[in-house]
Amino acid sequence: MLTRIVKTFTGAAARAQPDTSPTTPSDAPATLLDGRTKAASQLVRGDVIVIEAGEVVPCDGTVIDGIATVDESAITGESAPVIRESDGDRSAVIGGTRVLSSRIVVEV
Numbered sequence: 001m002l003t004r005i006v007k008t009f010t011g012a013a014a015r016a017q018p019d020t021s022p023t024t025p026s027d028a029p030a031t032l033l034d035g036r037t038k039a040a041s042q043l044v045r046g047d048v049i050v051i052e053a054g055e056v057v058p059c060d061g062t063v064i065d066g067i068a069t070v071d072e073s074a075i076t077g078e079s080a081p082v083i084r085e086s087d088g089d090r091s092a093v094i095g096g097t098r099v100l101s102s103r104i105v106v107e108v
């Protein structure tokens with residue numbers, strides 16, 4: 001009887017899981033400064049990419065131009081967006097986060 005209850009509970013829990021998987025940074029397309037695109041997994045150190053509002057940050061990097069609000073909640077758990085800008089303590093961006101406003105240029 002106990003085995004039957006456990007199986008039922010386990011099956012219900014499995015069905016409760018969402019069917020969609022989030023976009024991983026390696027799946028995210030990256031737009032290079034010259035307009036070409038490539039997969040995030042193909043980026044190399046020194047590449048310069050442009051990230052527009054609504055796009056996923058494809059990999060970790062440093063903002064070298066622009067200022068934007070970034071939703072890091074998927075990574076940090078913090079619900080409030082953060083400001084990322086060039087020059088200073090707030091220039092690092094994390095792959096898998098989402099730019100909410102403006103446009104930033106990031107060096108991988």
